Amino acid sequence: MYYDHMDGGDGGGWIVMLIIMILLIALAAVAVRFFVTNARPRIGGAPSPSARPSATDLLDERLARGEIDPDEYRERKAALREGD
Numbered sequence: 448m449y450y451d452h453m454d455g456g457d458g459g460g461w462i463v464m465l466i467i468m469i470l471l472i473a474l475a476a477v478a479v480r481f482f483v484t485n486a487r488p489r490i491g492g493a494p495s496p497s498a499r500p501s502a503t504d505l506l507d508e509r510l511a512r513g514e515i516d517p518d519e520y521r522e523r524k525a526a527l528r529e530g531d
Contacts (some may be wrong), residue, residue, distance in 0.1 A: 502527055 503524070510520045
């Protein structure tokens with residue numbers, strides 16, 4: 448006996464295969480994005496904890512930004528030297 452496969456008698460197996468294919472493509476896209484972003488060298492990223500600026504460097508930056516005046520800068524710099 449001959450059955451026509453166009454009558455939908457396969458039980459929807461094609462839908463399951465379509466969902467699996469979509470999931471595999473999405474997984475591949477996520478994997479590629481993950482590996483590409485993690486393989487890229489970090490230029491200008493956050494400094495490592497060992498490369499933190501010293502107190503004198505921070506004081507210099509505050510003077511340069513105008514947060515403190517030269518008199519306060521000298522006082523604080525002298526206080527830092529006394530602490531060493």
